[in-house]
Amino acid sequence: MVVKVIPIAEQRYPDRPAVIPDVLETPTGLLSDTLSRPLRDLRISVTDRCNFRCVYCMPKEVFDKDYAFLPQSSLLTFEEITRIARHFVAHGVNKIRLTGGEPLLRKNIEKLIEMLAMLRTPGGTPLDLTLTTNGSLLARKAQSLKDAGLTRVTVSLDSLDETVFQRMNDVDFPVAEVLHGIDVAQQVGLGPIKVNMVVKGGMNDQEIVPMARYFKDTPVILRFIEYMDVGASNGWKLDEVIPSAEVVRRISAEMPLVETQSNYTGETAARWRYRDGGGEIGVIASVTQAFCGDCTRARLSTEGRVYTCLFASAGHDLRSLLRNGHSDAEVESAIAHLWRQRGDRYSQLRTINTEGLAQARRKVEMSYIGG
Ligand code: SAM
Ligand code: SF4
Ligand code: SF4
Numbered sequence: 290m291v292v293k294v295i296p297i298a299e300q301r302y303p304d305r306p307a308v309i310p311d312v313l314e315t316p317t318g319l320l321s322d323t324l325s326r327p328l329r330d331l332r333i334s335v336t337d338r339c340n341f342r343c344v345y346c347m348p349k350e351v352f353d354k355d356y357a358f359l360p361q362s363s364l365l366t367f368e369e370i371t372r373i374a375r376h377f378v379a380h381g382v383n384k385i386r387l388t389g390g391e392p393l394l395r396k397n398i399e400k401l402i403e404m405l406a407m408l409r410t411p412g413g414t415p416l417d418l419t420l421t422t423n424g425s426l427l428a429r430k431a432q433s434l435k436d437a438g439l440t441r442v443t444v445s446l447d448s449l450d451e452t453v454f455q456r457m458n459d460v461d462f463p464v465a466e467v468l469h470g471i472d473v474a475q476q477v478g479l480g481p482i483k484v485n486m487v488v489k490g491g492m493n494d495q496e497i498v499p500m501a502r503y504f505k506d507t508p509v510i511l512r513f514i515e516y517m518d519v520g521a522s523n524g525w526k527l528d529e530v531i532p533s534a535e536v537v538r539r540i541s542a543e544m545p546l547v548e549t550q551s552n553y554t555g556e557t558a559a560r561w562r563y564r565d566g567g568g569e570i571g572v573i574a575s576v577t578q579a580f581c582g583d584c585t586r587a588r589l590s591t592e593g594r595v596y597t598c599l600f601a602s603a604g605h606d607l608r609s610l611l612r613n614g615h616s617d618a619e620v621e622s623a624i625a626h627l628w629r630q631r632g633d634r635y636s637q638l639r640t641i642n643t644e645g646l647a648q649a650r651r652k653v654e655m656s657y658i659g660g
Pocket of ligand 2: 339340341342343346347389390391423445656
């Protein structure tokens with residue numbers, strides 16, 4: 290007897306079908322949600338797998354050898370990703386970030402970058418096409434990523450201290466290889482490089498000043514991210530969050546900083562520059578100073594669900610529209626429909642009711658929808 294295995298839809302995270310409205314809507318690039326926020330950025334998760342087990346993201350106890358990652362058949366193909374991205378661009382997206390999991394683990398990622406690099410905004414401008422990586426494969430891949438059309442890269446690095454870094458990535462990955470990746474990316478023209486450091490109190494906060502010192506007077510822009518209550522597996526506690534104001538205070542005590550203007554509306558990082566001209570840093574106060582009011586970001590999961598907030602508990606399934614043969618006009622209208630209904634402002638609400646809210650809601654993992 291031949292046993293046929295039928296892949297079932299991913300049931301760990303609830304989804305809702307994307308709704309095609311009765312009256313189809315031609316994209317104008319002027320879409321806005323219930324809080325008048327336009328749609329400008331799309332983060333695309335290209336894999337839910339990772340070769341790190343960062344304690345704040347994919348803790349080993351949960352993401353162990355028995356963890357069921359998505360089967361290949363669930364993943365959007367490059368053609369599907371590009372088609373969805375094209376529809377988002379028609380609605381006003383001008384910035385795409387590839388993420389994951391670890392995006393450089395997705396086979397032939399350069400091919401996808403080539404396809405996305407061909408997209409143009411309705412005004413004919415190329416997209417800002419970036420990628421966030423843990424840096425482990427960057428030295429090897431930087432040149433081919435650049436050749437494929439990637440504009441810039443953001444690298445995550447939580448410490449310069451070998452013991453602390455390895456405790457955080459939990460797979461004994463060495464600091465030097467990430468630093469080498471950053472250098473190579475810089476050399477091939479993927480700069481200005483941003484380095485993201487998640488600050489977890491009691492774990493790596495003693496590394497704030499050494500990291501700032503290391504990247505000062507270089508073209509690299511270091512950004513400090515407040516440890517967030519994403520997902521349900523990292524055991525988040527408010528007292529492990531080091532407020533961005535404290536980060537700025539600690540650095541400024543040794544290397545004085547002055548606040549500067551943000552580059553654009555919706556920028557997540559507050560920018561600070563060194564008073565002596567030694568470059569700039571950014572702080573992302575996602576917990577202590579919610580920036581939901583300017584949030585213009587949608588996220589596309591590895592298997593084609595659109596999340597209108599990092600903390601949303603359900604995604605809108607676009608993959609089934611594509612796989613059931615719906616037209617471009619129908620998919621574009623479904624995207625318009627879901628964005629028009631968007632009212633998410635989780636971080637603002639969390640500010641009002643911190644830990645209760647953080648624990649009460651069922652949330653998706655960051656490795657599933659991407660940071
Ligand atoms: N693997 C890639 C990486 O680490 O850069 C891309 C995916 S990762 C989910 C994207 C970003 O989310 C990283 O900069 C990571 O440090 C950040 N991140 C993950 N979990 C977080 C948390 N609980 N709080 C704040 N940032 C987090
Ligand atoms: Fe992997 Fe990035 Fe999550 Fe670390 S933060 S476990 S590198 S996906
Ligand atoms: Fe945007 Fe949601 Fe984060 Fe607020 S909590 S900034 S709406 S992703």
